[in-house]
Amino acid sequence: MPLWLEVSLRTLSAIVVMFIYTRILGKRQISQLSLFEYITGISLGNLTGYISLDTDRNWGLGFVALSVWVMISVGIEFLQLKSKRARNILDGKPAILIQNGKILEDHMKKERVTSDELLEMLRMKDVFNISTVEFAIMDTSGELNVLLKKENQPLTASDLNLAVTPEKASMSIIMDGKILEDSLKKVGLNMHWLQAKLDKIGTSADKIYLAQVDSQNKLYLDPYDDSIPTH
Structure with a gap:
């Protein structure tokens, strides 16, 4: 096998395995890292580089090392879930x-x-x-x-004894010029409502990069062409 092809296959395999292992380790690995997670990230990166480029070695050993690191990481996270003392030792205290x-x-x-x-x-x-x-x-x-x-501290509605309605997350109903009909249904709206809004400003869905509706059914539009009025 040509060396360039072997390196390509090794790298592709390493990327796939790293993606799978990162999914197993969870979102914490790509957000704020603890000390152990930081060490794990560096080690996994080094092992991936070894698998990709060290053609003189058996690349299967690299995957074994990756698997051991991932198993240890998962075990540490499980221990942290079960023990406050373990969290204090591994992550420290505020x-x-x-x-x-x-x-x-x-x-x-x-x-x-x-x-x-x-x-x-x-x-x-x-x-x-x-x-x-x-x-x-x-x-x-x-x-x-x-x-x-x-x-x-800034004043809040409760400080002023004001009643407010619950606020819900805005829902995207057009993305990349495509209407998301399921999202429209979730907010209790339909295609006729959306089309009327688009007709009002003289545009169509395929010209809209992103559109969202808030909890008050207020429509936010971001056209591809910034010269198109949205009000």
């Missing part, structure tokens, strides 16, 4: 950096977070004044979550 409006310097040192880094993380949460912060905690993912003091 760290309180600000409490009752006071920066906890000892916790900052333990997490090796500088004052500059703390201010940067606060700015990412749209907080520019530490005096407005009641509580800030760094989760095991490294993300900082902030609770503002009561007087600095």
Whole structure:
């Protein structure tokens, strides 16, 4: 077998196997990673490279190594589901950096977070004044979550004793110029309603890149041609 063909087959096989294993490992592997998941991701990447390019070795051994890593990862995740102690050991614990409006310097040192880094993380949460912060905690993912003091929190409908109707997720009814009839039915609408809306602005479904309907049946349109009016 030509070397280029062998490498191509190895790479294709590695991609397929990695896709299957990533599906097995779940969505956490592609979102915020724990320390072990970070190590697993690096190791799986190295093993995939070995399978693809190390033509002097038996590539079956690479798949064995991949399978062992995946089994260990699944076992660790199962253990984390069952044991809080295991989660604390593997993922660590959240760290309180600000409490009752006071920066906890000892916790900052333990997490090796500088004052500059703390201010940067606060700015990412749209907080520019530490005096407005009641509580800030760094989760095991490294993300900082902030609770503002009561007087600095935005007003809500419950604060004003206002009754509000439940809000539902918007439903896409046109995507890539194609009408999604099942989605229309789910929101209690039909083709006649949609066609009337499209006729009103003088366009057709095939000219719409994306259309959504919210819980109030308000239609949002994004045409391919941005010059087409949507109101």
